[in-house]
Amino acid sequence: MEVKIGVQHAPRELTVETDDSADAVEKAVADAVASSGVLTLVDGKGRRVVVPADRLAYVEIGGGVAGQVGVR
Template sequence: MEVKIGVQHTPRELVVDTSDSAEDVEKTLSDAVTSGGVFTLTDAKGRKVIVPAAKIAYVEVGGGVAGQVGFRS
């Protein structure tokens, strides 16, 4: 599933391809915003993306990455 994260005062968004469900992403985001902590996602390759919840402008949860061209590892 593709997740796009907009960060305040940053012209580019972060794009994370994760195996988490939309409900899991939403719950993680809600918990981070409520506690004032950090929003953490793990991508398909096991890398972590950590964003301070206070700096998140928006989060867009997509259906997935379709039509990719090229080699994948």
């Protein structure tokens, strides 16, 4: 699952490829915002991305589409 995170006052967004479902990511975002804590996501290689919830500008949760080479 591809997750794009916009951070306030940062010129670029963060992109994380995670094995979590869209529902799990949405719940993690909602919990972080509700508790004014941090959003923590783990990517496919085990690396952690931690963003303070009060600095989130947006979170885009998408499936990530693989290219279709040679398909008609």
